[in-house]
Amino acid sequence: MSKSNYLNDVHQVAELIPKGRVTSYGAIAEYLGMKSGARLVGWAMNAAHSNPKVPAHRVVNRNGLLTGKAHFATPTRMQELLEAEGIKVLDEQVVNFQNIFWNPLIEL
DNA sequence: ACACTGACCACTG
DNA sequence: CCAGTGGCCAGTG
Numbered sequence A: 001m002s003k004s005n006y007l008n009d010v011h012q013v014a015e016l017i018p019k020g021r022v023t024s025y026g027a028i029a030e031y032l033g034m035k036s037g038a039r040l041v042g043w044a045m046n047a048a049h050s051n052p053k054v055p056a057h058r059v060v061n062r063n064g065l066l067t068g069k070a071h072f073a074t075p076t077r078m079q080e081l082l083e084a085e086g087i088k089v090l091d092e093q094v095v096n097f098q099n100i101f102w103n104p105l106i107e108l
Numbered sequence B: 001a002c003a004c005t006g007a008c009c010a011c012t013g
Numbered sequence C: 001c002c003a004g005t006g007g008c009c010a011g012t013g
Helices: A005-015 A025-031 A038-050 A067-071 A077-084
Strands: none
Touching (some): A067 A077
């Protein structure tokens, strides 16, 4: 298996995202100490397929846009999962994003 | 060992 | 406003 630290950390943080809340790749990256390692978070999320516990649908980009939706089973899967938690999505974008944004730096 | 890629972000022109 | 570039870390060819 891998010895990658960030991958494991990213997954652990993602698992801590409360239901009905969302966070951004950059926020997780910053929490882990990466200034601009948001890409790694995206890569980690891609690897998160092995971890069904990781709610990848709660991780969006800094604009609240569902950039990762294309990587789900279906392009609409991510939005449906979010709406099932009470998160409204309009035009691939989380509504009230700022309000439900979960920042690990502050809340964790 | 080298080059390229990736579910991103911020800056510059 | 849109396009391009650098930066971060790990994986793959």
